[in-house]
Amino acid sequence: MTTTEEKSVSELHGQVAMVFDLNKCMGCQTCSIACKVLWTGEEGEEHQWWMTTNTQPGLGTPKGWEEMGGGIKDGVLQPGHQPTRAEFGGGWDFNYNEVFYGGKGREVHLQPTDKGDGTTRWGMNWDEDQGAGEYPNSYYFYLPRLCNHCTNPVCVSACPSGAMYKRSEDGSVLRDEEICQGARFCMEACPYKKIYFNYARDVAQHCILCFPRLEVGVAPACARQCPGRLVFVGMKDDKNSPIYKLVNEWKVALPLHPEFGTEPNIYYIPPLSPYRLNEDMSIDEETPRIPPEYLESLFGVGVHGALDTLKSELANVRSGGTSELLETLIVYKWLDLFGPFTTDPSSLDRSPDSQAVTLGPTRK
């Protein structure tokens, strides 16, 4: 594969944004696994999933996160709940010894070891594929989530020690783990509940927007590994980028819970849905299966216009017309997704004395 327009870190400046097209997400969790394998494999990180994909409607991760407070309203930071280890769940140990070496292979089955702390009663995809509605009108869709690297990062505002900051190269919101004192106000303040606590190291941790990859022109792992080819990456203010057009011109890409007030830089194309079926199995062409008010509760009032635009563009193409918007969303060429971050990581010199090392979480 060739690399095009590689960006070096010295050229980086601005806000990196991402758009997830929910109409293409199949809930495979490849993004979650890509992130897990790359960043959270050490002691204290077992329960951390900086990237998760949840089924909506659902309680998600941590359990019931949308009701946990935080964010900012009328300029006032809102108190929030610090998600507990049990609300995140996961990070389990299994009874391998008992099953494989204890001579009980026929009586006991492999299961997470219950330590009495509630962590075996929830997990990052616990309510996967449950959804809502009654057959034949049941419905669900997938919502991949990561830190939104917000323009107004309340996590940074809430940190007493000044360990957190938003850097100018790529707009990533980072934490200097040398300075973090484990006070966890960031976890309370973040309304998306996307910060985890590392008990082994007494520091909070969250998605770093794959900044070491961005610095050498490589797209974040969740985006690059997604088999659905649905994650756009680019500089938010680059008027020629699909991101800019999807967000600002076509207005079909929306932030999640805009009312939280933090101005996310991760956007979503909302899901279209089939029409409802009547009792006699005829189609009710007036009513989409996913209730529009539910989508409005997630993506704000802009969701109705976004869905109307998508529907009219689809109708246009079905009747023989063309649509730049749909052409963009189809993504004929995989690398078109990644803006200036198209470098193939396998093409990098990753020997120990390579110069292709990163800035590290520098404060600029």
Place this chain on the structure above:
Amino acid sequence: MEVLKGSGNDPNDPSWNSGAKVKVSLAPSPIDSQPNHYIREAWANKEYGTTKEADVTLGSEGKKFYIRLEWSSNVEKHAEFPEAAAVFFPASESPSSPMTIGTRENPVRMWQWKNRLPVQSKLPKVLDLIATGPGVFHPAKTINGSNQSQSLQGNGTFEDGKWKVVISGDLDVVVGSKKMGIAIWNGANQERAGLGAVSTEWIDIDLAGIGL
């Protein structure tokens, strides 16, 4: 207060009994001094700094200075936030009150003990910090720009509703300051950062007993 010659890192060592034990009153670090809007809003109507007093005994041996702190606590041993205690030393130009744990203009050197979880066995029990306000704590080494030579130690025991903790570090720091403040965080009440109970007055350290 006087400094005992001797003692050591074991808070239950009988030699501590020969030292002068002083009761120190504590009060919550002021809400208005908390470092950011979030903490001031979220804790405006919540009780914190709930430890009312602590007993302090001081000792010294060689180049080391030992502080034993004792306080009552209703804690289950490992809450979400750890029980913690600190002593802090102002530079000679000390601010008028210890209640803010330093200010931007008058930083204090702080030695903070945390009741570590079993999974935190690799972490130091006592942190060497520079504090410039309640909760505005930075590792001393990130400010000094080098790994400084401090070897801080600490030990805590919890028995019959009472914590006994020894924190120890370099005598030099104390000789330079001759004043000390203390802070206690009731972990079970989610006290951490600037939400602790702090000594309301500076404690004057009389080094004459150890010939200084």
